[in-house]
Amino acid sequence: MPPPPTSTTTGLHAIAAPGRAAHSTRLEAFVDAAFAFALTLLVISVDTIPESIADLARALKDVPAFALSFAVIAMFWYQHVRWSRRYGTDGLPATLLSLALVFLVLVYVYPLKILFSSFMAAVSGGWLPSSTRIGTLDDLVVVYLVYGLGWSAMWLCITGLYLTVRRRGAASREEAGDVAGAIAVGAVAIGTGVISIALALLLPLHPTYAWIHGLPGLAYVLMNLAWPLSRRAARRAEDG
Amino acid sequence: MPPPPTSTTTGLHAIAAPGRAAHSTRLEAFVDAAFAFALTLLVISVDTIPESIADLARALKDVPAFALSFAVIAMFWYQHVRWSRRYGTDGLPATLLSLALVFLVLVYVYPLKILFSSFMAAVSGGWLPSSTRIGTLDDLVVVYLVYGLGWSAMWLCITGLYLTVRRRGAASREEAGDVAGAIAVGAVAIGTGVISIALALLLPLHPTYAWIHGLPGLAYVLMNLAWPLSRRAARRAEDG
Amino acid sequence: MPPPPTSTTTGLHAIAAPGRAAHSTRLEAFVDAAFAFALTLLVISVDTIPESIADLARALKDVPAFALSFAVIAMFWYQHVRWSRRYGTDGLPATLLSLALVFLVLVYVYPLKILFSSFMAAVSGGWLPSSTRIGTLDDLVVVYLVYGLGWSAMWLCITGLYLTVRRRGAASREEAGDVAGAIAVGAVAIGTGVISIALALLLPLHPTYAWIHGLPGLAYVLMNLAWPLSRRAARRAEDG
Amino acid sequence: MPPPPTSTTTGLHAIAAPGRAAHSTRLEAFVDAAFAFALTLLVISVDTIPESIADLARALKDVPAFALSFAVIAMFWYQHVRWSRRYGTDGLPATLLSLALVFLVLVYVYPLKILFSSFMAAVSGGWLPSSTRIGTLDDLVVVYLVYGLGWSAMWLCITGLYLTVRRRGAASREEAGDVAGAIAVGAVAIGTGVISIALALLLPLHPTYAWIHGLPGLAYVLMNLAWPLSRRAARRAEDG
Numbered sequence: 001m002p003p004p005p006t007s008t009t010t011g012l013h014a015i016a017a018p019g020r021a022a023h024s025t026r027l028e029a030f031v032d033a034a035f036a037f038a039l040t041l042l043v044i045s046v047d048t049i050p051e052s053i054a055d056l057a058r059a060l061k062d063v064p065a066f067a068l069s070f071a072v073i074a075m076f077w078y079q080h081v082r083w084s085r086r087y088g089t090d091g092l093p094a095t096l097l098s099l100a101l102v103f104l105v106l107v108y109v110y111p112l113k114i115l116f117s118s119f120m121a122a123v124s125g126g127w128l129p130s131s132t133r134i135g136t137l138d139d140l141v142v143v144y145l146v147y148g149l150g151w152s153a154m155w156l157c158i159t160g161l162y163l164t165v166r167r168r169g170a171a172s173r174e175e176a177g178d179v180a181g182a183i184a185v186g187a188v189a190i191g192t193g194v195i196s197i198a199l200a201l202l203l204p205l206h207p208t209y210a211w212i213h214g215l216p217g218l219a220y221v222l223m224n225l226a227w228p229l230s231r232r233a234a235r236r237a238e239d240g
Numbered sequence: 241m242p243p244p245p246t247s248t249t250t251g252l253h254a255i256a257a258p259g260r261a262a263h264s265t266r267l268e269a270f271v272d273a274a275f276a277f278a279l280t281l282l283v284i285s286v287d288t289i290p291e292s293i294a295d296l297a298r299a300l301k302d303v304p305a306f307a308l309s310f311a312v313i314a315m316f317w318y319q320h321v322r323w324s325r326r327y328g329t330d331g332l333p334a335t336l337l338s339l340a341l342v343f344l345v346l347v348y349v350y351p352l353k354i355l356f357s358s359f360m361a362a363v364s365g366g367w368l369p370s371s372t373r374i375g376t377l378d379d380l381v382v383v384y385l386v387y388g389l390g391w392s393a394m395w396l397c398i399t400g401l402y403l404t405v406r407r408r409g410a411a412s413r414e415e416a417g418d419v420a421g422a423i424a425v426g427a428v429a430i431g432t433g434v435i436s437i438a439l440a441l442l443l444p445l446h447p448t449y450a451w452i453h454g455l456p457g458l459a460y461v462l463m464n465l466a467w468p469l470s471r472r473a474a475r476r477a478e479d480g
Numbered sequence: 481m482p483p484p485p486t487s488t489t490t491g492l493h494a495i496a497a498p499g500r501a502a503h504s505t506r507l508e509a510f511v512d513a514a515f516a517f518a519l520t521l522l523v524i525s526v527d528t529i530p531e532s533i534a535d536l537a538r539a540l541k542d543v544p545a546f547a548l549s550f551a552v553i554a555m556f557w558y559q560h561v562r563w564s565r566r567y568g569t570d571g572l573p574a575t576l577l578s579l580a581l582v583f584l585v586l587v588y589v590y591p592l593k594i595l596f597s598s599f600m601a602a603v604s605g606g607w608l609p610s611s612t613r614i615g616t617l618d619d620l621v622v623v624y625l626v627y628g629l630g631w632s633a634m635w636l637c638i639t640g641l642y643l644t645v646r647r648r649g650a651a652s653r654e655e656a657g658d659v660a661g662a663i664a665v666g667a668v669a670i671g672t673g674v675i676s677i678a679l680a681l682l683l684p685l686h687p688t689y690a691w692i693h694g695l696p697g698l699a700y701v702l703m704n705l706a707w708p709l710s711r712r713a714a715r716r717a718e719d720g
Numbered sequence: 721m722p723p724p725p726t727s728t729t730t731g732l733h734a735i736a737a738p739g740r741a742a743h744s745t746r747l748e749a750f751v752d753a754a755f756a757f758a759l760t761l762l763v764i765s766v767d768t769i770p771e772s773i774a775d776l777a778r779a780l781k782d783v784p785a786f787a788l789s790f791a792v793i794a795m796f797w798y799q800h801v802r803w804s805r806r807y808g809t810d811g812l813p814a815t816l817l818s819l820a821l822v823f824l825v826l827v828y829v830y831p832l833k834i835l836f837s838s839f840m841a842a843v844s845g846g847w848l849p850s851s852t853r854i855g856t857l858d859d860l861v862v863v864y865l866v867y868g869l870g871w872s873a874m875w876l877c878i879t880g881l882y883l884t885v886r887r888r889g890a891a892s893r894e895e896a897g898d899v900a901g902a903i904a905v906g907a908v909a910i911g912t913g914v915i916s917i918a919l920a921l922l923l924p925l926h927p928t929y930a931w932i933h934g935l936p937g938l939a940y941v942l943m944n945l946a947w948p949l950s951r952r953a954a955r956r957a958e959d960g
Contacts, residue, residue, distance in 0.1 A: 029269060029748070030755065041760065074339050114776055516757060516822075520761065537866070543827055
């Protein structure tokens with residue numbers, strides 16, 4: 001008689017390591033609080049309380065750029081939540097990787113805000129405001145470098161958290177598959193960041209051939225490889 | 241022999257989904273931290289530490305406007321708490337809706353503060369201070385639009401959270417009634433905001449007929465329909 | 481045979497309502513986060529990062545005033561923790577009183593900082609710095625009023641939390657005694673604040689008789705009555 | 721027959737006091753939120769949102785100094801977590817010591833940031849930026865004093881937390897050894913800070929003999945004594 005088909009469920013809550021407590025550890029509480037603060041400071045620009053109703057309306061034009069950076073940071077928070085819900089420990093390696101993730105998020109809050117707001121300003125032809133401008137081609141290279149570095153470094157932390165799970169050994173075939181899939185996603189994400197950085201540094205930024213300048217940004221479409229490759233890695237690990 | 245009369249209790253804690261854990265999930269911890277932070281930044285104006293005792297006394301005049309915006313934001317927090325206490329999950333749709341609520345609250349912290357402080361300044365004939373002024377009729381339209389948009393969007397998140405409960409199916413008649421009632425409250429609130437926005441955009445703002453300018457604000461008395469309509473919807477769902 | 485003498489234990493953890501869960505409720509998480517932010521903003525003056533080593537040394541002179549205001553606010557936090565550890569619910573009255581406490585704390589963070597830093601400057605003869613000065617006798621009256629109002633209002637919230645416990649009925653004689661004692665402490669504290677305010681308003685502030693100006697501040701020695709009166713009220717309630 | 725060899729496990733999670741609940745107490749929640757907030761304000765300089773892409777690149781040069789101060793503060797947070805995971809109570813002495821630790825951390829956030837950023841500027845020969853400069857020898861003495869005082873005071877809190885455990889009596893030989901070891905680490909750390917302060921105050925700071933000025937900083941190599949001394953103290957307590 002077959003066991004109940006729990007191993008075929010696909011929901012987010014389907015897998016939970018047996019020893020995984022349901023309550024929040026202090027590491028999780030710390031990570032949550034730091035992410036919540038980072039997002040708050042992202043959205044609420046402490047310095048610029050609007051002084052007139054017209055300013056207020058203008059300030060709301062920042063909302064699309066905020067929404068984009070909010071989404072990116074919330075995505076990293078969700079990656080951490082997903083990992084900790086399934087395999088989370090507060091051992092030393094996981095603590096160090098989580099603290100590193102928090103540190104990187106805090107460092108990248110304002111750069112992200114600036115990158116996305118200048119991006120939105122460029123895309124909307126200046127209708128959406130930005131206090132910073134991507135004025136020169138050198139500026140553009142810096143933007144690609146900073147974003148690529150932050151992106152790769154944060155994914156490195158997430159991937160590292162799953163690597164600690166693999167090192168201590170998976171509890172089941174299903175768990176091995178899930179971990180392998182998550183590591184594959186991380187590898188694709190880190191690779192994407194590195195390729196974007198390499199393109200930004202190596203491509204000749206020539207004012208005449210404007211289309212070249214978009215290539216390092218276009219590199220992020222490589223993220224579409226994450227899901228198919230992740231499913232293949234998961235299947236192999238389950239079989240293997 | 242009748243079952244024990246649990247379905248007639250009316251207290252706040254009467255209903256709790258069976259699988260609902262008592263501990264906080266990380267999503268809840270995140271939402272609480274972000275709300276607490278938003279309210280802190282609402283009340284504590286980081287930039288304006290009073291520099292003399294007279295300034296201090298003047299700063300305390302901001303308290304009524306703070307109290308109003310504090311109450312509005314705390315009300316949304318309480319709506320989230322009430323939902324999560326009864327039906328809360330941290331599945332993907334609930335996570336996305338909660339993150340959207342947090343985002344909207346963060347975006348609306350300063351606008352709310354400005355709206356209420358200029359409102360209190362207008363109501364008190366300028367005795368209560370406001371750094372921003374609703375100077376022109378155009379300003380007033382912007383105030384109505386911003387408040388109406390924020391109000392409706394935040395209620396949309398709350399209502400969406402209850403809709404996810406309805407979609408997965410209610411555990412009991414009582415639960416079905418409670419969810420239907422909460423959705424009715426949300427519908428009334430969203431409708432009120434939309435009507436206020438429509439009035440602000442469509443009404444001729446004419447300097448001579450000053451009473452017209454109050455109509456978009458008066459629209460919020462429609463919120464009084466929320467409780468009777470909610471009770472009717474709850475009764476229908478319990479019977480149905 | 482007598483029951484085990486649990487009713488004679490006097491430690492802080494001795495009493496806990498039977499239905500009192502050990503985990504934090506979301507209300508508690510919210511209150512903790514808000515208090516933590518308030519204290520952080522109290523100590524870290526966001527605006528004034530020192531720019532030279534000499535500034536840094538000067539900034540550390542603010543520490544005594546910070547320590548005093550930190551202690552006052554931490555005391556209110558501890559009162560809330562003590563109440564919630566024993567009787568805490570997150571019903572509507574307790575939620576509203578806790579939110580009111582958080583609101584008052586946020587409102588009073590900067591006033592407290594200013595009051596204590598000008599107090600320390602006055603006491604140290606100006607060696608300890610203060611950006612605000614209690615320059616005139618009118619300033620002094622304002623200081624007494626603001627501090628007295630905040631003190632009484634915050635104690636009103638704490639006392640209200642214990643009154644909700646009394647209203648729903650105590651579970652045991654010991655609990656009735658504990659609640660009565662806490663309410664007595666609250667009554668003394670509120671009375672002290674009111675007397676200080678009354679003195680500040682009614683006493684003739686005359687430049688010649690300088691000692692008069694200290695009386696509203698001296699009123700706070702009445703707090704010494706709190707513990708004997710609280711013990712008497714507790715004993716009566718246990719007997720009654 | 722020997723008992724199961726639990727006393728030989730060496731992992732971080734090996735020891736946990738029997739009565740130690742797995743959930744976070746409110747004290748822990750408070751400490752976590754305050755630390756998270758302190759670290760956020762450490763990294764995110766609220767006042768200095770970069771205004772151009774070149775500013776952004778320059779701002780990233782602050783990252784090494786941030787990382788150092790982040791690491792120091794995170795280390796103190798981890799010490800508190802380690803203590804509270806094993807022996808944590810929220811009795812009055814532990815609460816007061818934890819609040820004192822939070823207070824000290826908040827007071828030392830900006831000084832740490834300044835010390836490390838001027839240290840990095842000095843070490844990198846000015847390539848890494850610093851808004852503050854250690855210009856004179858007197859400045860250097862102040863830096864040593866401030867760092868030494870903060871270091872010793874924070875370790876005093878941590879050590880005090882372990883002393884409260886020793887006072888109430890250890891549950892087992894293994895626990896006695898762990899506590900004795902932690903107290904030994906604390907004693908070495910406090911002693912190191914005191915020696916550094918003494919050197920800074922007593923050594924003749926003479927512009928000609930520049931090497932002397934490094935001695936108070938070099939004193940922190942004494943921290944290397946912490947682990948051997950701690951292991952010796954632990955072994956003695958286990959035997960004793």
